[in-house]
Amino acid sequence: MLEMKGISKRLGDLPVLSDISFHVKEGEIVAIIGPSGCGKSTLINLISKLDIPDSGSIQGIGDSVACVFQDDRLLPWRTVWENIRLVREPEDKGKIQELINAVGLNGFESYYPKQLSGGMQKRCGIARAFYYKGELLLMDEPFQGLDYCLRHEMLLMLLKVWRAHRQSVLFVTHEIDEALTVAGRILILSKRPGRIMKEIILPDYDNRDMASQEITTLRQEIITFITG
Amino acid sequence: MMRNKSWEKPSGWDFLLAAGIILALWQFLTLFFPPLVLPSIKSVVIKLKEILTTPVFYKMIGLTVERMAIGLTSGVLVGLFLGILMGGVGRFRRLLMPMISIMQTVPPVSWVVLALVWFGFNGRPVMFIIVVSTVPVIAISVCEGFKHIDSRLLQMARLYHFSRSKTMRHVIFPSIAPFFQSAFRIALGSGWKIAVMGEVLTTSDGIGGMIKQARLNIEPESIIAWSAIIVGLFYLSDLLIDFCFRERRKTHA
Structure with a gap:
């Protein structure tokens, strides 16, 4: 599926992304989480071919x-x-x-x-x-600006539709709970220039309890990474 | 989106009130001026009735409407074409915009005289000046509309691989439509005035020809009656345009 190797991008003199490498498997939801301005939207533009990287390669997806x-x-x-x-x-x-x-x-x-x-x-x-x-569905902070209840409802709706279609999804967000709810894996980006600091594999959707100690620990771990 | 109430279109009652004020003022002024300078409302109404019951009226109005329709349609088509060209291609914009700006600043009377030389004393100069006055209004507005196309929608169209024609139909044309609509209304309003002015100066038929005839016969009540007919025609065409554009406003307001 999507395979990104050594992607770097500068906007003018500003380094935005540095040596980003990761993959998204078929039928998987991967969440990318990071602080504001870490290059999440730039990453989306590169994958969707609305922009081109300075170095590195993006493979495994066509134009769709x-x-x-x-x-x-x-x-x-x-x-x-x-x-x-x-x-x-x-x-x-x-x-x-x-x-x-x-x-x-x-x-x-x-x-x-x-x-x-x-x-x-x-x-x-x-x-x-x-x-x-498409071969890949990119979601760029799709529920930004919605209140908590509506956002939660939308996440459940997204999971329902995804279960029916099993499409590969790259879900970019800065909301930790969104990532913990929808993703199979979470990649944590550092502050600018964004690079992948950590990969977290989440429990299976059926066994995932958002109030469990395991998820609470993961949430704390992500907060520690993001706030550095 | 909430619309400021004070910017709503005047209602029928507003028009009736305005007409009442004008008529009262007119009636008042007739007390101080002789009928040859300012005819009474009654004499104008009688003249209007006479015109409306004379078959030649329908021939004259038909001629003016025909010239207006041909001139406006041609002007709108050329203006639309140039506007799209200028909005879509920077090189054309840089080349054509100064030309169109110059074209816009030439007084209509100069165009009338030139058109008389080129086409002679017939209806064609009238159509010509409607075209040259419509083209810049439409072209500049449509070109301006391109500046306001939402780049995020274009990006969406690119991402979902819209073809060029699909992007034109579903993103570009609907985006520039409001600019075209307001330019079209302006062109329509000034078109009637220019048509009559052109007819007064270049022909002896059409509504303008009738106004010229009334001037020669010193019949101010006739001039006012024909002018009232032009105002009526303008409002009729404006209503028609309003009706055509209403559906769009309903959904995008």
């Missing part, structure tokens, strides 16, 4: 990378259905309806983004990304 952005980037003049439909041709009506139902937007197919709440817009962005059926 889907992305759920920090902002929704839905076309305001297209309905929920059209926003999803437009990313893949030919149209698969059954699949679109299945995803709309999975993200809880049934009944809102003909609504425009401005007629939806922030959470519903996020759901539409997620349905669009899964419909695209």
Whole structure:
């Protein structure tokens, strides 16, 4: 699947990423966590080929990378259905309806983004990304700005959709609990220039108890790494 | 998005009130001026009724509407093409923008005189000046619209491998549409005025030709009646445009 080897990137004179190497296996959710400004979004841009690295290589994925952005980037003049439909041709009506139902937007197919709440817009962005059926799904702090309850609900919804599709996901966040909830593995990035400091393998989803001592210890470990 | 109430379009009642004030002021002023300078409201209404019941009126209005439609459509198409060219390609923008700016500053009367030399005393100069006054308004606004395309949407289109034409249809055109709409309304409003001015100066038919005739016969009530017809035509076309653009506003307001 995705294989990144020795990726470095500077923006002007500023070194943003330094010697980043990691992989994402097929059907796996990997979370990247790090402090603000550590180069998480730059990493997303490199993987999605919206930018090119100064050195290193990105292998294992073709051009088909889907992305759920920090902002929704839905076309305001297209309905929920059209926003999803437009990313893949030919149209698969059954699949679109299945995803709309999975993200809880049934009944809102003909609504425009401005007629939806922030959470519903996020759901539409997620349905669009899964419909695209890319080799990798990038999620760049997708639930930023949502309140705690809604964020938790969205994470559970994401896991439900992921279980049905088993797509490889790279989930970038600075919220530790988000990473602990959705990821199979967590990679911790250092402060700028970002490099991978630690890899944490999480217990299986079925045996994961967010209130357990194991998760509490991992949470503390991540905090220690991030705050340095 | 919340819209400031004070910026809402005037209602029918607002228009009625404004019309009432104008009519009252007019009636008041007729007490001080002779009918040859300022005709009474009654004489204008009688003239208007006479015009509206005369078959030649429909021929004249048809001529003006035809010139307006041809001139405006051509101007909008050329302006749209140039605007897209300038907005999409920097080299064209640098080359064409000064030309269009110069074109915009030439007074319409100069264009009328030039058009008379080029096309003669027929309807074509009228259409020509509508075109030259419409092209810069549309082209500059559409070009300006390109500056306001959300780069994040373009990035999304690139990421999901939208083809060039799909990006144009689903990202670029809808983004520049509001700029086009406001430019179109401006072009429509000034188009009617320019059409009549052109007809007054270059032909003896159409609504402008009738106004010229009324001037020669010293019939101010006729001039005002024809002008009222032009105002009516403007509002009718504005209503039509409003109706066409309403659906878009409903969903994106």
